[in-house]
Amino acid sequence: MRVHHTSVTVQGDEHIEISDVTKIVRTAVHESGVRCGIAIANALHTTCALFINEFQAALVEDLKAMVGRLVQPDAAGHRHDDPRYSDCERGNAEAHLGTALLGRSIALAVNDGELVLGRFQSIIFAELDGPRQRAITIQIVGE
Amino acid sequence: MRVHHTSVTVQGDEHIEISDVTKIVRTAVHESGVRCGIAIANALHTTCALFINEFQAALVEDLKAMVGRLVQPDAAGHRHDDPRYSDCERGNAEAHLGTALLGRSIALAVNDGELVLGRFQSIIFAELDGPRQRAITIQIVGE
């Protein structure tokens, strides 16, 4: 049995930004030497998300719009008052809530040395309170 | 250590349809011969969901109603314009967004050769843009 641990960092340019990190996780799988097993990836933060969906420009806008609508940053009168990373006027509660809705962890099968992903599936990283450096850990167990 | 990989397909009859796939995952666990370990199941798509809840007719209707409300297919003016599978008039952004909210992956313990599930827990598959054939992979590691 083999257990492989990798930690990578990602950083965007915008306060809210959605990017495709599939290649990063795929590279970790290749480096692990695991042919068959399970890979999990976790963002080590509470105001960014990690999930699987199609990575397509228009859909990214739809995702941002939905999350914005559901966490209601302006109307909800959030109590959490940590300053936002790039804007001290308001707290960052909406980023925490978006993380709670989208999740910050994925678990995938590894077969024949490759991540098992569907044709339209990408591993998506959503920065919800940036831009800042974020750590993602990738753990792979198998043989 | 044993790693067991299975791929199954599911197909419903409706554009949006929620079904109980517990038995499918349970059968894969039995066939794996793993007595103690971890099982993960992933839908290999971006417009259907896999999660755990009670499978009960009235609750299924409540789930559909909530997802419909949160993704707001009519009012939100989604930008993503892939045609819906069974209705070419509108894009299927709402199915992608529903998948992002519900998740498309589960991770469960296996003990004594059985999935560890609570009394009211079922593994639920939610088709959000069907009907079409969908692949679910089940990966089991343990001994």
Added chain:
Amino acid sequence: MRVHHTSVTVQGDEHIEISDVTKIVRTAVHESGVRCGIAIANALHTTCALFINEFQAALVEDLKAMVGRLVQPDAAGHRHDDPRYSDCERGNAEAHLGTALLGRSIALAVNDGELVLGRFQSIIFAELDGPRQRAITIQIVGE
């Protein structure tokens, strides 16, 4: 390879209550003797949630407020009619729906015998239809 299984129970005082269960999962990891691997924790119920975020009093209130808003217990006319645990007047559909949105499972890396969590990350248990005793299973595989 080592597979370690633990089952713990948690119980709060309120109908809806959010608590930090990080220590419980951390203790299970220590007791497992696993130095390097994967830990998953699952709530064995359909009306409570398990997820990772910052555990902070004001944010807990924001989370409760958001879930309450999204599941719309009063306006949505839910069909599911199981009696709520502590209030027989209405069904508990909103608790099932909150569970579907927040998730009831986490998967984390274990390194050097410790859970890999970010500085502000806690494992959070959200009782959505209590107070009652709830079972959480923790499964750890590794070496």
